[in-house]
Amino acid sequence: MADYDLAIIGGGLNGAAIARDAAGRGLRVVLIEQDDLGSGQSACLGLMQGRVTAIEKGALRRIRRSLVERDRWLHNAPHLVRPLPITMPAHEGRRPLWPLRAMLHVYDRLAPGRVLPRSETLDITHHEAGVPLKRPFGLAFAWPECLADVSRLAVLAAVDAAERGATILTGARCVRADRGKIWQLALVDRGRRTSMSARALVNATGAWIPSVTDTVLRLKPPPVRLTIASQIVVRRRFDYDGIYAFQNGDGEFIYAAPWHADFTIIGTAARPFVGDPAIAAASAVDIDQLCRTINRYFRERVEPSDVVYAQSAAHAFSARGGDPHLGTVLRDASRGAAPLVTVFGGDVTLSRRRAEIAVDRLTPFYPMSPPWTARTPLPGGDVSWQAIGDEAERVRERWPFLNAKEAARFVSAYGTRTGRVLGDARTRSDLGPQFGPDLTGAEVRYLMAHEWSRFPDDILWRRSKLGLSMPKAARDALAQFMMSPPLSAEGDPQPLAPELSPSRPDAKTGA
Numbered sequence: 001m002a003d004y005d006l007a008i009i010g011g012g013l014n015g016a017a018i019a020r021d022a023a024g025r026g027l028r029v030v031l032i033e034q035d036d037l038g039s040g041q042s043a044c045l046g047l048m049q050g051r052v053t054a055i056e057k058g059a060l061r062r063i064r065r066s067l068v069e070r071d072r073w074l075h076n077a078p079h080l081v082r083p084l085p086i087t088m089p090a091h092e093g094r095r096p097l098w099p100l101r102a103m104l105h106v107y108d109r110l111a112p113g114r115v116l117p118r119s120e121t122l123d124i125t126h127h128e129a130g131v132p133l134k135r136p137f138g139l140a141f142a143w144p145e146c147l148a149d150v151s152r153l154a155v156l157a158a159v160d161a162a163e164r165g166a167t168i169l170t171g172a173r174c175v176r177a178d179r180g181k182i183w184q185l186a187l188v189d190r191g192r193r194t195s196m197s198a199r200a201l202v203n204a205t206g207a208w209i210p211s212v213t214d215t216v217l218r219l220k221p222p223p224v225r226l227t228i229a230s231q232i233v234v235r236r237r238f239d240y241d242g243i244y245a246f247q248n249g250d251g252e253f254i255y256a257a258p259w260h261a262d263f264t265i266i267g268t269a270a271r272p273f274v275g276d277p278a279i280a281a282a283s284a285v286d287i288d289q290l291c292r293t294i295n296r297y298f299r300e301r302v303e304p305s306d307v308v309y310a311q312s313a314a315h316a317f318s319a320r321g322g323d324p325h326l327g328t329v330l331r332d333a334s335r336g337a338a339p340l341v342t343v344f345g346g347d348v349t350l351s352r353r354r355a356e357i358a359v360d361r362l363t364p365f366y367p368m369s370p371p372w373t374a375r376t377p378l379p380g381g382d383v384s385w386q387a388i389g390d391e392a393e394r395v396r397e398r399w400p401f402l403n404a405k406e407a408a409r410f411v412s413a414y415g416t417r418t419g420r421v422l423g424d425a426r427t428r429s430d431l432g433p434q435f436g437p438d439l440t441g442a443e444v445r446y447l448m449a450h451e452w453s454r455f456p457d458d459i460l461w462r463r464s465k466l467g468l469s470m471p472k473a474a475r476d477a478l479a480q481f482m483m484s485p486p487l488s489a490e491g492d493p494q495p496l497a498p499e500l501s502p503s504r505p506d507a508k509t510g511a
C-alpha cells in the first residue's frame with residue numbers, strides 16, 4: 001500500500017489549493033515544497049478580476065466564471081481579499097472611450113448578483129481619485145474588483161489542508177519520481193534524503209513544470225512558454241482607496257495599488273523568460289518601463305531610485321494558447337501506470353476552481369467525497385466581508401493596547417483567528433520581544449508552530465509584508481530569535497492543539 005493517496009509537488013497557490021481540496025475529500029495527501037509555501041510566483045500581488053478587456057476576445061463565459069469565483073473569495077476569505085474600485089483615467093489612447101464604456105456595460109451585466117457595485121464614470125477634476133493625477137484627465141471609469149494577498153491564500157490553504165489531515169513539507173525538494181503502479185518519490189528534506197510513495201502525483205511546480213517533468217519525472221514536458229513578470233513597491237503615492245489602471249503602450253494595463261498602509265505597488269511588466277525560475281529577477285529595464293508608464297499619469301514622479309522593493313517571478317503559460325486565466329490541467333493515466341496530473345498557469349481568481357477540476361480528474365481512481373470548497377471559508381474567514389471592519393473593532397476592544405492600524409493588520413492576516421496569536425495578552429510586553437514596530441515574539445512563535453515559518457523571510461515576505469518596514473537590526477534579532485525561540489512548558493514553540501499540528505512524516509525518513 002502507498003504511503004499517500006496523492007502527492008503534490010509545489011506549494012504555490014495551485015498546489016496548496018489542490019492539497020486542501022483533496023484532503024477535504026478524504027484523500028491521504030502530502031504537499032511537497034522545496035522552499036517556502038507561496039514563495040514562487042504566489043509571493044506577488046494578485047488582482048482578482050474577470051478582466052474587462054477579455055471582452056474584446058469574446059471570453060464572456062470565462063469572465064462570468066471569474067466573477068462568480070471572485071465573489072466566492074470575498075465570502076470565503078474576507079480577511080485576505082479586499083474589494084477596491086479599479087479606476088482608469090479615460091483618454092484617447094489605444095482604446096477609444098466609447099468601446100470601453102460599452103465593455104464596462106457588458107461587464108456589469110456579467111457580474112452575478114449585486115455583491116459589488118456597478119461600474120461608474122467619475123469626473124476626476126472634482127473627485128479624490130483625480131488628486132495625484134496630471135491635469136488633462138477629466139474623466140475616469142471605475143469598476144469594482146478585488147486585491148488579494150496571494151502568499152497568505154496559499155499558506156492558509158495549506159493550514160486548512162493540514163487540519164483535514166494532509167502532511168505539509170516545506171524545505172523538501174522532490175528530486176526523483178519513479179512511476180509504476182504507484183509513484184515512488186525521493187526527496188531532499190532539509191538536507192536529508194527521504195522517500196515515500198503515493199498512488200497519484202500532481203505536478204504543480206509553476207514555472208518549474210518543464211524542468212521537473214523532464215529531470216524529476218523523466219517524462220516529456222508539456223509545451224510551455226515562460227514569462228518573467230515584475231512589480232515594484234514605492235512609498236505611498238496617493239491616499240485614494242482604489243487601484244489605478246493605466247493603459248500601457250502594448251494594450252495591457254499597469255496597475256498602481258495601495259499596499260500595506262504605507263506603500264504603493266506598481267505592476268506588472270512582463271517579458272519572455274528562459275532559464276532557471278529560481279533566479280528570475282526584475283531588470284533595470286523592467287523597473288524603468290514601470291516608472292515611465294506611471295509617470296505619464298502621476299504628477300509626482302516615480303524614479304527607479306524610489307523603488308524600495310521589486311518582486312519578480314517566472315510564470316508558465318501553455319504554448320498552445322488558450323485563455324491564460326484558465327490555466328492548464330492535464331491528466332496522464334496511461335493503462336497500468338499511476339496517474340499524473342499536471343497543473344500550471346492560470347490566475348488567482350480561478351485557482352479554487354482549478355484545484356477542484358484537478359482533483360475531479362482523479363475520481364476514476366479513488367472513492368472520494370464531492371467538491372466542497374465553494375462554500376467553505378479559509379481559516380479565519382468565517383466572518384462576513386462587510387463586517388471585517390467590525391472585526392478589527394472587536395480586536396481593539398479585546399486587546400486595547402493595539403492601535404487601529406495594528407488591529408487592522410492582525411485581522412487582515414488572521415481574521416477570526418487573531419485570538420490564537422494574541423492569546424491572553426493584557427499588555428504589549430505580554431507578547432514577548434519586539435522586532436521592529438509591528439512584529440512580536442508571540443506572532444513569530446505562532447507562525448513557526450502553525451504556519452511552517454522557518455526563516456525571517458518566511459514571515460517578513462510571505463506570512464506578512466513587514467519586510468517593507470523592518471530595520472536591519474530588528475531583522476537580525478528576528479533571525480537570532482527564530483534559531484532558538486523560547487519554548488512553552490510543553491516544549492513546543494507555541495502550545496498547539498494536536499489536530500492543528502502541521503504534521504510531518506517520521507517513519508519514512510531514510511536518514
Ligand SMILES: Cc1cc2nc3c(=O)[nH]c(=O)nc-3n(C[C@H](O)[C@H](O)[C@H](O)COP(=O)(O)OP(=O)(O)OC[C@H]3O[C@@H](n4cnc5c(N)ncnc54)[C@H](O)[C@@H]3O)c2cc1C
Nearest residue numbers: 010012013014034040041042046047174205206229347348
Ligand atoms: C509578478 C506576477 C504578478 C502576478 N499578478 C497576478 C494578478 O494580478 N492576478 C492573478 O490572478 N494572477 C497573477 N499572477 C499569477 C499568480 O501569481 C499565479 O497564477 C498563482 O500564484 C499560482 O502560482 P503556482 O502555484 O502555479 O506557481 P508557484 O507559486 O510558482 O508555485 C510553484 C512552487 O513549486 C515549487 N517547486 C518547484 N520545483 C519543486 C520541486 N522539485 N520540489 C518541490 N517543490 C518544487 C516552487 O518552489 C514553487 O513554490 C502573477 C504572477 C506574477 C509572477
